[in-house]
Amino acid sequence: MIQVDQALSIITQNSCKLPIRKIKVAKSLGFILAEAIYSPMDMPPFRQSAMDGYAFAFSELQQFNVVSTSQAGDFSNKKIKKGDAIRIFTGAYVPDNLDTVVMQEHTTVANQTVEIVKMPQQFANVRDKGEQIKENELVLEKNTVITAAAIGFLACLGITEITVYAKPKVVIVVTGNELVKAGKKISEGKIYESNSIMLESALQGIGIKKVETFRVKDNLKATKRILKSCLAAFDVVLVSGGISVGDYDFVKEALLSNGVEELFYKINQKPGKPLFFGKKDKTIVFALPGNPASTLTSFYIYVHPALKKNMGFEAIHLPKIKRKITTQFVNTSGKTLFLKGWCDDEKVTVLESQSSAMLNTFAGANALIYLPHDVVNIEKDQEVMVIPLN
Incomplete structure (x- = not known):
């Protein structure tokens, strides 16, 4: 039996980042960047109006002739004469020889003439080309967690694919003759099985949403068979129950017979003492105690950091x-x-x-x-x- 710090150290040493892959930006929420991203363009790509109003060349004048209109998506670089202005809308192109936009609320307009009643400072309300980011500048650093805002930023730069660390394929194996799926009729001596849905929810909380779940009776042959298939197909195997020392606890024997290397078994803690951690090739295995509070506590303390490391996170442990x-x-x-x-x-x-x-x-x-x-x-x-x- 080992201490908590020893167990955490062994798990950290035997967990690793998964291979990198390219995915669509639209599907990248919660993934970790495996490569830094640099901007393919200036953003904004042209001088933009930050307001609905009127664009003009700053001068001593306060009245201007409105000679045209610029909506978002329009383009015209026709030179505007001194004393003229254009009606402009937020996000619209600002012609090269105009440098200032006055908010429409600070003007009066009559007969195609705009009068500025509250003069802005020169260059006001004009977003410069590349004001947000310039071409070839760093967009997001390696190991950045992709958030909704990051997805929006990448999309506005026209980036559709990024390179991330893969998320682990996780399977939950629930053992126990006494367990009945919620929603079914329960009989004497049986209890409703809750650990699988609890673990699935905890996994969703860290961004792992596709999880397979299998149930197996307290039978050595059946336990060996299901674990053999899971070890071959998944990155992380979570077993619930069957890991203590009772006559019908077959999980440890089944794991060892399938070639899983035991890295530790039993931790000097409460709850969750009978916890097994092992590895076969690149697949890691946690055999968790069957009692629900032990299962969830063990997930937070031990499984959570292993999965976070798989996913490429730098900070893998829950904060203290x-x-x-x-x-x-x-x-x-x-x-x-x-x-x-x-x-x-x-x-x-x-x-x-x-x-x-x-x-x-x-x-x-x-x-x-x-x-x-x-x-x-x-x-x-x-x-x-x-x-x-x-």
Whole structure:
């Protein structure tokens, strides 16, 4: 049995970025750039009006003859004489010899003559060519997370494809004779299976939306068979349940018989002690405890950073902050504790129902309180480490 820090170090060492691939910009939300992007053009590509109004050459004049109109999408570089102006709209081309746009709200117009009642400064309301970015300038650095704004920026530069790190193909294997799919009739001795949908939701939270799920009874032959196919087809295998030491816990044996290298088994923590991490070729395997709170805690602490590293993220672990605990707490277990909690800007409270089988308070928690194995007495208002979950 190893300590939490050892487990995290082993996972980090044995997880790696996945191969790069080209994808459509429109489909790139949440991916990580594998290559820096440089602008293929000036943006804006011409001098633009930033307002609806009138464009003119700045001078001592306050009245101008309106000789033409420039709408967004129009182009005319006809020279405009001194004393003349053009009606112009936001985003429209500004002819070369005009340098200023007055807002229409600051004018009066009669008989094709515009009078400026509030004179702007010279060059006002004109976006220069390349004002946002110039050709060959850096658009986005390597390892940038693609957001909706980044997609919009790339699209306005005419970029349709980018190179990113692939997202891992993830499979969830749920074990247990007692499990029934939600929505079906339940009989005595059975319980509804919740871990798969919980894990699928957690995966969606980090941008992994295509997940396969398989269910297998507590049977060694069937467990070996399903794991063999999953190890061949997926980058990450998540197994729920069957990893403890009961007579019907076959997952570890099935993994080892399929050539999975055991990198660690059991962590000195609560909840989630019977956690297995292994690897076969480039596929990594987490066999998670079956109790729901243990499953989700283990996902946040261990699976989450491995997947983030696969996806190309630089910061892979959930952040840690310090908060003052609202009650005294004693840890006599000798284990690292991950306690469901609620934190605000100053304090954190340990919630009720800390059992590894219970999700009732986990559903309302916004943090995990991290208490190291070698810390026994925690005093009220003492600062503790907190891992926010939202």
